[in-house]
Amino acid sequence: MTAIIGSETRMAAATTKRILFLAPQSTYRLQPFLEAAQRLGVEISIGNDRCHVLAEQWPVGPIALDFRDAETAAQQIYAQTQRFDAIIAADDHTAVIAAKASRKLGLPHNAVDSVYAARNKYVMRQLLASSKVLSPSFKKFSCFTSPHEALAHVAFPCVLKPLLLSGSRGVVRANNGDEFIAAFQRLKRLLTSREFFDVEDAAAREILVEKFIPGFEVAVEALLLNGRLQPLALFDKPDPLDGPFFEETIYVTPSRLSSSTQEKIFLASAQAAAALGLKHGPVHAELRLNEKGVWVIEIAARTIGGLCSRTLRFGTGFSLEEVVLRHALGVEIKSFSREAQAAGVMMIPIPRRGELHAVEGVNEARALPGIEEITITAKTWHLLVPLPEGASYLGFIFARGQRQAEVEAALRAAHRCLQFDIRPTLPVED
Numbered sequence: 001m002t003a004i005i006g007s008e009t010r011m012a013a014a015t016t017k018r019i020l021f022l023a024p025q026s027t028y029r030l031q032p033f034l035e036a037a038q039r040l041g042v043e044i045s046i047g048n049d050r051c052h053v054l055a056e057q058w059p060v061g062p063i064a065l066d067f068r069d070a071e072t073a074a075q076q077i078y079a080q081t082q083r084f085d086a087i088i089a090a091d092d093h094t095a096v097i098a099a100k101a102s103r104k105l106g107l108p109h110n111a112v113d114s115v116y117a118a119r120n121k122y123v124m125r126q127l128l129a130s131s132k133v134l135s136p137s138f139k140k141f142s143c144f145t146s147p148h149e150a151l152a153h154v155a156f157p158c159v160l161k162p163l164l165l166s167g168s169r170g171v172v173r174a175n176n177g178d179e180f181i182a183a184f185q186r187l188k189r190l191l192t193s194r195e196f197f198d199v200e201d202a203a204a205r206e207i208l209v210e211k212f213i214p215g216f217e218v219a220v221e222a223l224l225l226n227g228r229l230q231p232l233a234l235f236d237k238p239d240p241l242d243g244p245f246f247e248e249t250i251y252v253t254p255s256r257l258s259s260s261t262q263e264k265i266f267l268a269s270a271q272a273a274a275a276l277g278l279k280h281g282p283v284h285a286e287l288r289l290n291e292k293g294v295w296v297i298e299i300a301a302r303t304i305g306g307l308c309s310r311t312l313r314f315g316t317g318f319s320l321e322e323v324v325l326r327h328a329l330g331v332e333i334k335s336f337s338r339e340a341q342a343a344g345v346m347m348i349p350i351p352r353r354g355e356l357h358a359v360e361g362v363n364e365a366r367a368l369p370g371i372e373e374i375t376i377t378a379k380t381w382h383l384l385v386p387l388p389e390g391a392s393y394l395g396f397i398f399a400r401g402q403r404q405a406e407v408e409a410a411l412r413a414a415h416r417c418l419q420f421d422i423r424p425t426l427p428v429e430d
Contacts, residue, residue: 019085022097024050024091028377029303032307032319048065067093090302109280114277117277135295135296140207150184155211159209159246172388215289217297220286224282230336233312234253268296273299284303306396308345350392354422359394
């Protein structure tokens, strides 16, 4: 499939638009949006809570914001002398800030409550249940609750997850009481660690326990156009995600599922977005399929995480970020068709905790048929922390081919070539 998104390749200098991109220090999403803005002739400013770290990376000086409190950060954006034509967020937390700031500035945005619902898994579950969207049954507990007391209110198998974290961080399956208590205590250590001391939202110290839903998992990337869901991509996740942790590895698109099944997936995604009240901008949804139907696991008011968007090319080579920028600025998007080639990405998992000393086999892996690129994002001499406590990957492998099976095989072959020298370190007290 080929199509042209918009007729112009760059916006005229006389009508240069300015985007504010809100990005935490840990995000992978900065560079793709900067590159997209440069291709479109859009000026981009970065809003960040660690501006001294980013100052040398960006042509436009970053804006210092207090991400600890969304209302404070939104007010800081409103107080800026420069004005913005749109605000885009890198993750769930900054999406709430973007909605609040856009409301103050009169820019197109989702309702703040809707964006917060997409961030808070408990609120999301409540809204999905009240709208009769197929989703897991659930209970909420403070992490300070005795796990033995909580145990009386859950059934197995179940999944424990923090309310405000993403990327499978803190998500643990429990099949019995002993596993539940161990998982609950593990999440409490995570949520009361130094990292979360400054988080003012009480939900940051709460745990959602929901029924484990077996089945094949997929991910939907889409845009909401005045409340209408416009699918952009459907990713298959060929590796089973059955626990005890839920580290995602391979995404492949287009999906190998039947057209009728794909339509059901898109319908469930649209129903989930409507249940939360989302109407504008990018959404990323995670769903599972089994004999009972299509289950909505999560839906987020943002684009796909990591560097996974590199798998997507629209029209004559436009990136996902270019599509999102065009939509945010009200620039016409004539078609959402993608190239016909299959594409995939492997998020390289961290196998164990330790300090990364070296990566070998990268050149050998890059030389394999179908491999487009290998990006090692982990830094040597830095500490690696695997899931469920960790929040990053070793890197990303990208592949393209005529068929989905070829892409998947290439990703697995490249991963087998890579060798990571990870050495133990002494534990650090929280």
